[in-house]
Amino acid sequence: MKHPRTALMSAVAGLGLGLVAASGTAPAVAASSPAPTGTVVTAQAGYAAYAGSSENAAANRAFFDAVMESVAEKRAANPGAAAVTVVYSTSGAPSFRSQIASSTSIWNSSVANVKLQEGSNPDFDYREGNDSRGSYASTDGHGSGYIFLDYAQNQQYDSTRVTAHETGHVLGLPDHYTGPCSELMSGGGPGTSCTNAYPDSAERSRVNSLWQNGLVAALARATP
16 A cells, blocks of 8 residues: 655665665675584674664664554554554565564563554565575565565574564664664674574663554544
8 A cells, every 4th residue: 555655665674683785785794695604703793794874764764654554544444443453474484484473472572552463464574585685674665564584694693583673673663783682673783692582671662652652643644
C-alpha cells in the first residue's frame, strides 16, 4: 500500500550488524563470507568500514514509518482493536523460522505497547539469501518493509542476535555500533563472541514510547 512518504521510503537501509554499507558506502570487510576457522574477528573489524551516516539514519526512520503507517491504516479500518499488533511473514525466509520465532518472542516479552505476530496481510516480511552487505532492513518505496537475513553473516554472528537486532529496526530503534554487548542495537560492534539477543532497559523503554506516542500521529494521518 502506498503512503505519503514514498520518496523517503525508497532509501535502502544499510542496517545490519555493523557489516552493512549504506548507499554509496563500500561494503564492510568480511560481510560476504564466514570467518575462516581460527580467525579472531574483533569489534574493530565488525564496524570499522561502516560508522553510520545520515542516509542510513533516514532509511532506518523510513522503514519504521512504513511499518507504523501500515499498522495505522489497519487500525483505522478496525478501531476496536485492543492491541497494537505488527504482522509479519516468514515465507521468504524459511531457513530462519526458528530464529525469527525466538527474536519476536524476545521482543514480545520485552515490550508492552506493541506485539509482533505472524500472519496474512503482513506489515513487513523476512527474506533470506546472499548479500555482500550482510543482513539489513529496507523499504521498497511503496510502503512495504522487509528484513533481509544474509547466510554468511548468520554463520559468523549469533543468528538469533542478528534477527532480533534487525527486528529492532522494525520497532524504530537505530543502530548504535559503539555500544556494549548488552545493547542489542550495538549489533556487530562488540564482535562475534557477543550472543546477547535481548534489548536492554533503555531500548525497551524507547520502543514502548515510540509505539505509544507515534501511533497516535500515524492514526490521525490514516483516518479520513
